[in-house]
Amino acid sequence: MTPKSFLLDDDVHGYLLDHSDPLDAVQQGLIDETEALGGMSSMQIAPEQGTFMTMLTRLMGVSSAIEIGTFTGYSALAIARGLPPGGRLLCCDVSPEWTDIAKRYWDRAGIADRIDLRLGPALGTLQALPLDPAYELAFVDADKTGYPAYVEELYPRLRTNGLIVIDNTLRGGRVLPGREQDDEDRMMGAFNHALAVDQRFDTVLLPLADGLTFLRKR
Numbered sequence: 001m002t003p004k005s006f007l008l009d010d011d012v013h014g015y016l017l018d019h020s021d022p023l024d025a026v027q028q029g030l031i032d033e034t035e036a037l038g039g040m041s042s043m044q045i046a047p048e049q050g051t052f053m054t055m056l057t058r059l060m061g062v063s064s065a066i067e068i069g070t071f072t073g074y075s076a077l078a079i080a081r082g083l084p085p086g087g088r089l090l091c092c093d094v095s096p097e098w099t100d101i102a103k104r105y106w107d108r109a110g111i112a113d114r115i116d117l118r119l120g121p122a123l124g125t126l127q128a129l130p131l132d133p134a135y136e137l138a139f140v141d142a143d144k145t146g147y148p149a150y151v152e153e154l155y156p157r158l159r160t161n162g163l164i165v166i167d168n169t170l171r172g173g174r175v176l177p178g179r180e181q182d183d184e185d186r187m188m189g190a191f192n193h194a195l196a197v198d199q200r201f202d203t204v205l206l207p208l209a210d211g212l213t214f215l216r217k218r
């Protein structure tokens with residue numbers, strides 16, 4: 001499996017997978033079916049990231065979570081598996097084609113009843129949600145230029161001490177000044193800078209996968 005954690009070589013990536021919870025048949029099947037889609041399979045989160053997100057969901061005792069950007073459902077599977085019985089995950093995506101794959105694997109994993117999938121632009125879905133702080137965990141992994149607006153809409157809907165996890169904040173290292181290759185790299189660099197000084201959150205950017213930023217609501 002090609003590492004999606006861009007700082008790792010194949011051997012180190014294989015080693016850490018061999019020394020973490022093994023992937024089960026549902027996870028492996030979803031990785032294989034997504035891989036068969038071709039280049040777009042790189043959008044799927046790294047397997048070690050999924051295992052970590054399940055642990056994080058359990059550690060935080062999350063019972064209400066939201067995901068922006070579902071694709072074929074691997075990260076949603078990871079979060080949903082960390083929820084207690086009765087826990088809920090709201091998933092936002094625009095693609096019926098990709099999320100149909102997701103639904104088959106959620107069924108297979110026996111967690112489909114925990115997931116509410118909303119098809120449509122995520123910003124509209126978010127804006128239509130009640131303002132009452134409801135969510136303990138949010139995972140943001142959709143169109144990169146939408147990230148600042150997603151954080152603004154998630155903030156009032158997140159409980160104090162709730163966590164927003166944001167994917168791809170390193171963009172393979174291209175967020176560094178002088179290494180940017182496109183507008184999305186430049187946008188993410190500016191976004192990272194804004195988050196680092198945002199007094200509403202405790203912020204840490206970790207070199208996991210393609211860069212994961214954790215925002216704890218103060």
Ligand SMILES: C[S@@+](CC[C@H](N)C(=O)[O-])C[C@H]1O[C@@H](n2cnc3c(N)ncnc32)[C@H](O)[C@@H]1O
Binds near residue numbers: 069092
């Ligand atoms: C990087 S992929 C998500 C990967 C997924 N988290 C996983 O683990 O496989 C990004 C997803 O965001 C979705 N997306 C793009 N623009 C969107 C928007 N405006 N609203 C909602 N979803 C969007 C795409 O359809 C795609 O499935």
